[in-house]
Amino acid sequence: MTTIKDVAKLLNISITTVSRALDGYDDVAQETRELVIRTAQEMGYTPNRAARQLRKQRSETIGYILPTDKPQFADAFYSEFIAGLGDAAAASNFDLLVSAAPPDSAAEKAIYQRWAQGRKVDGLVVNRTRLQDWRLQYLSGQKLPFVSLERSLLPLEFIGVETDIAQGYLDLIGHLTSQGHSRIAYIGAAPDLKIDHDRYTGYRSGLEAASIAPDPALVTRADLTPEGGYQAAIRLLNQATQPSAIVCVNDLTAIGAMHAAHERGLKVGRDIAIAGFDGVADSAHTQPPLTTLDQPVYTIAGLLVNMLLKLIDGKPLDEHQVRIKPNLLIRASTVG
Amino acid sequence: MTTIKDVAKLLNISITTVSRALDGYDDVAQETRELVIRTAQEMGYTPNRAARQLRKQRSETIGYILPTDKPQFADAFYSEFIAGLGDAAAASNFDLLVSAAPPDSAAEKAIYQRWAQGRKVDGLVVNRTRLQDWRLQYLSGQKLPFVSLERSLLPLEFIGVETDIAQGYLDLIGHLTSQGHSRIAYIGAAPDLKIDHDRYTGYRSGLEAASIAPDPALVTRADLTPEGGYQAAIRLLNQATQPSAIVCVNDLTAIGAMHAAHERGLKVGRDIAIAGFDGVADSAHTQPPLTTLDQPVYTIAGLLVNMLLKLIDGKPLDEHQVRIKPNLLIRASTVG
DNA sequence: CTGAAAGCGCTTACAG
DNA sequence: CTGAAAGCGCTTACAG
Numbered sequence: 182m183t184t185i186k187d188v189a190k191l192l193n194i195s196i197t198t199v200s201r202a203l204d205g206y207d208d209v210a211q212e213t214r215e216l217v218i219r220t221a222q223e224m225g226y227t228p229n230r231a232a233r234q235l236r237k238q239r240s241e242t243i244g245y246i247l248p249t250d251k252p253q254f255a256d257a258f259y260s261e262f263i264a265g266l267g268d269a270a271a272a273s274n275f276d277l278l279v280s281a282a283p284p285d286s287a288a289e290k291a292i293y294q295r296w297a298q299g300r301k302v303d304g305l306v307v308n309r310t311r312l313q314d315w316r317l318q319y320l321s322g323q324k325l326p327f328v329s330l331e332r333s334l335l336p337l338e339f340i341g342v343e344t345d346i347a348q349g350y351l352d353l354i355g356h357l358t359s360q361g362h363s364r365i366a367y368i369g370a371a372p373d374l375k376i377d378h379d380r381y382t383g384y385r386s387g388l389e390a391a392s393i394a395p396d397p398a399l400v401t402r403a404d405l406t407p408e409g410g411y412q413a414a415i416r417l418l419n420q421a422t423q424p425s426a427i428v429c430v431n432d433l434t435a436i437g438a439m440h441a442a443h444e445r446g447l448k449v450g451r452d453i454a455i456a457g458f459d460g461v462a463d464s465a466h467t468q469p470p471l472t473t474l475d476q477p478v479y480t481i482a483g484l485l486v487n488m489l490l491k492l493i494d495g496k497p498l499d500e501h502q503v504r505i506k507p508n509l510l511i512r513a514s515t516v517g
Numbered sequence: 518m519t520t521i522k523d524v525a526k527l528l529n530i531s532i533t534t535v536s537r538a539l540d541g542y543d544d545v546a547q548e549t550r551e552l553v554i555r556t557a558q559e560m561g562y563t564p565n566r567a568a569r570q571l572r573k574q575r576s577e578t579i580g581y582i583l584p585t586d587k588p589q590f591a592d593a594f595y596s597e598f599i600a601g602l603g604d605a606a607a608a609s610n611f612d613l614l615v616s617a618a619p620p621d622s623a624a625e626k627a628i629y630q631r632w633a634q635g636r637k638v639d640g641l642v643v644n645r646t647r648l649q650d651w652r653l654q655y656l657s658g659q660k661l662p663f664v665s666l667e668r669s670l671l672p673l674e675f676i677g678v679e680t681d682i683a684q685g686y687l688d689l690i691g692h693l694t695s696q697g698h699s700r701i702a703y704i705g706a707a708p709d710l711k712i713d714h715d716r717y718t719g720y721r722s723g724l725e726a727a728s729i730a731p732d733p734a735l736v737t738r739a740d741l742t743p744e745g746g747y748q749a750a751i752r753l754l755n756q757a758t759q760p761s762a763i764v765c766v767n768d769l770t771a772i773g774a775m776h777a778a779h780e781r782g783l784k785v786g787r788d789i790a791i792a793g794f795d796g797v798a799d800s801a802h803t804q805p806p807l808t809t810l811d812q813p814v815y816t817i818a819g820l821l822v823n824m825l826l827k828l829i830d831g832k833p834l835d836e837h838q839v840r841i842k843p844n845l846l847i848r849a850s851t852v853g
Numbered sequence: 854c855t856g857a858a859a860g861c862g863c864t865t866a867c868a869g
Numbered sequence: 870c871t872g873a874a875a876g877c878g879c880t881t882a883c884a885g
Contacts, residue, residue: 182634182636183634225630225634226634227630227631227634227635228635229571229635229636230567230576230635230636230637231566231567231568231570231571231576231636232567232571234567235565235567235568235571240566240567242614247596247599247600247603249600249604252597252600252601252604252815253597253797253814253815254596254597254600254815255593255594255596255597255797255799255814256593256596257591257592257593257596258591258596259596259599260583260590260591260592260593260594260595260596260599261588261589261590261591263583263595263596263599263615263617264583264585264588264590264617265588267583267615267616267617268585268588268617270616271616271617271624271628276614276616276637277614277615277616278578278612278613278614278615279599279603279613279614279615280603280606280607280612280613281599281600281603281604281607288607292607294561294563295563298518298519298561298562298563299563299564299565299566300518300565300566300567301566301612407799407801407802408801408802410802411802433799436799436802436803437799437802439802439804440801440802440803440804440806443804443805449804461589461591463591463743463769463772463773463799465743465744465776466743466744466746466747466772466773466775466776467772467776467803467804468775468776468779468785468803468804469779470776478589478591479588479589479590
C-alpha cells in the first residue's frame, strides 16, 4: 500500500504538504499542489480511510439497516432504495454501510448499538418507521444524526421525507368511486407501522370524501408480502359481503391479492378492482397491469442522504421535511 | 464516546489488560477478565473501529457493488442477496459496504480503486460476472480477496458459487417437451454475462437432448428487466414462426414476456408456455403463477460471504467452488 | 498475569 | 508557503 509517507519521500517534501495539497487547501503553492496531485495519482495513492477516520473523528460513512422480516427478503423497493442511498452517498464521497435485521428485534438493537458506540457511521437512514420507534429515540439520545422516511408519533423533531398519502388516497379512492365502487376494502400492514397508519387514515378520508360509510369487515392487515396479500384477500373474498375493490398498502400485497382474485375466477379490473402502492416492482407488467400510487423511490433515497449529510456537517437544511406527492398511475387493474 | 482509556482508568488497570480481556486472550486472570467485561458493558464501551482497523491493518468490512443499469433498479433478487450478505457478514462481526454503479462503467472502476487502494474493504463479493471481467483481473492483481457468483472465462482461479444451469435447463426443457413443445424460444441477457452464456448453452443442450433442431430466429436477448422481456417477447411474437414456449433468463424477463403474450390475447399456460429463472420476485403470485428455476439466493449470498471470510483469514476452504442445483418449480405458466 | 511503549497513517494547530 | 510534531484509539510484541 502506498502511504502519504511514500509520496512525501519521493518528492522530498513533508507529509504535511502532501496532505494539504491533496485536500485542496489554498495555502500550498500552485506548482507544489500540481506536482503532489500528479505524483499521488501516478503512485496510486489513496488516503487510508481508517487513519483519516481516526484522526478526523468521523467515519465518512452512513448506515442503513434492511428490515428483513424473513431471510427471503425479496422486495424490489429495497434494491432501488439502496441504489439511491449508495449513489447519493458516493457522490459526496461517503460510504454506505448496510446491515439487515428483523424490525424491532434484539439483532436490530445490537446493530444500532454497535454502529453508534463504535462510531462506525456518522449518521443513519431509517425507514419503515414505526409509530413508537425506539430507533429514533435511541439515535436522538446518542446525538447521532439521522433522517427517516415517514415520521413517528414520538415527540421528536422530524427530519426526513414523507409521502403525501392523504392526497394520494383521495386521488385513488376518487378514481375508484368514479368507476362506481362503494364497497372498497383495505389490506394494510402491521398497525404500528407509520405507512399503515397513514394509508389507513387516507383510506378512511377517501371514503368520507365520497360519503361512503366505512365497514370494519372490509379492513384487514397483512405483512407487505405477496403471500400476505394473497391470504388477506382470500379472507376478504370469503366473507358474506365481498368487496368490489381492494386498495393495498404496497404493490407486493396487491400482487398477492390479484392472485387470490384470479383463483376465485374473478377477472381483475372487470369483476374486482385492485390497486397497490409504490410503483416499483413489476406493477406495469402484472396481469392485468396494476393501478398504483407511484413513488420515486430512488429520488427519495437521494433526498434522504443529502439531508443527512447536511446534518452531519452541521449545515442548515433547506427544509426539514420534504413532502412527496405519489403519482396515481391508473392501469387496467381498476378499469373495467 | 467511551474509550478504552476510560475503562482502564475507572478500573485502575492498564489499557493493555482491558484490550486483552475484551479480546478473550487467555493470559488474563479470570477475575480481571470478568470485571473488565462487565465494566465495559456497563459503560457502553465498544472499541473504536477506525483505531482498531488502523492498528490491525484490516477493515473487518467486505464490499459489494450493485450492478445498477438504471437508477430505477428494482429487482427483488438484490434485496434478498444483500440481506444474505449482510446477515452472514454480521454473524462474523464484519460489516458490509455497499455501493452502486452501472456494470463496466467508469464509476464502477472508480469504486473498486477507491476501495482497494484505501483498503476500505478486506475483500469483495462480485456477481453478474462477465465473461471477460476486468473486476476479477483487477482484484487478483491487487491481491484483494474476492469471491464471485458465477465464474468468468478468464484464466483465473475461480472461488465462489455457481448455479448448475446445465442440469436446470435439462429439467426445464424436458418438462416443456413432455408438454409437447418443440418451438422453444430463449430470451437471454447481454451475451457477455456469464449467466446468459450458461443459460444459452443450457438451452441448446436441452434442445439437443430432446432432438430439437435449434432455430436462431427463436433466440433473442434483453436486459433482465420486465420491460426488456416485454419488448423481446413482442419481437418473438411478431415473427412468422412463433414460439410455443419461451424460457427466460430471469423471472423479471418472464414477467414482461407474459405481459406481451397477454396483450396478444394468448392465454399463458394454454396458448404459450413461459418460464423464468430465480424464484425470487413474485413468481408464485403472477397470473398465471410462473414456472421457474428456483435458486436459494439468500443461502448463496451467505455461502459467498463465508468463503470470502475464510480467504481473508487465510484459512483453508472446504471447497473452492460450490455448485448449487436450481430447483424446477412447475407452475401454471407452462402447464396447459 | 500485567503494564509501558511503539506505532498503524493520517490531519491539523502551530511555528517559522 | 512549508515542516516538525502531536495525537486520534486501538493492538501487540516485549519485559518483568
